[in-house]
Amino acid sequence: MSVSYRDIEAAFEGTGLVVRGGFKGEHDEGLGGVTVVLVGNVGPGMWSHFSAARPDCVDPLDTWTKSVVAPRADRFAASVAYPNDKPYRPFQQWAMRAEPVTPSPLGILIHPEFGLWHAYRAALMFDGRIVGLPTVQAAVSACESCIEKPCLNTCPVGAFDGKSYNVPVCVTHMKSSDGRPCHEHGCLARLACPVATKHRTTEAQRAFHAAAFFRSNG
């Protein structure tokens, strides 16, 4: 079956998830002959779709994601990998081959249009090639021209030093009463990024991700 990139994009239109580029896998990474196409969310676009169909379970976003992605993957005879399924697949490394994203000082990847306000939800694996797979433009990181780097001096407990993320320090702060703003507004360091502020997710979405992070790490 010959699959076109445009058809994959069309299959996700109106779902809240979007197709985010792809790449041809190599034999030495166990992806010989496979084309990987990433699916994710950008800006606040996913939230209303997810909220309207939110399942009542422990991992509602993962469950909702699978309900959107799995039937579409079946239609294209593609297999699927999800970022939270173990063993973890290298989604960030894949993302850098699929679109012009680069590591930010926070560790998460920065996108030229959406800044830090995006994520990856699934990887579709196709046997063979995809017609019309976009080529990736050279990435220019917005962080390079950002002199003040407020992401590195906003965290109330200095959990980010530009090289690593001190998860225990972050979680201990979130457990204390002083950590309330992090629960209510989401990660303050991420929120301080001056890039693509118009694509920020809503406060409700940020609080949802903060709660999920705290539940699994707190």
Ligand code: B12
């Ligand atoms: C485990 C994990 C974590 C761990 C971090 C582990 C670590 N070493 O520091 C914890 C739970 C702390 C974490 C946190 C977050 N994570 Co995380 N995480 C993952 C996950 C599920 C697996 C990473 C992995 O081991 N991959 C396998 C290895 C082989 O691949 P890799 O590409 O080399 O992975 C390395 C990096 O991903 C790094 N890493 C992962 N998350 C983070 C977060 C930060 C801040 C840093 C510095 C590094 C880091 O650790 C990996 C091993 O060195 C990935 C999804 C995935 N499958 O990759 C998401 C993922 C990397 N996380 C993501 C996000 C968004 C976050 C949060 C910001 C989520 C939130 N709550 O808002 C938080 C940061 C907390 C905060 N205060 O904001 C996104 C990043 C998207 C992007 N734009 O780049 C991913 C891709 C998931 C997704 N659905 O898109 N995460």
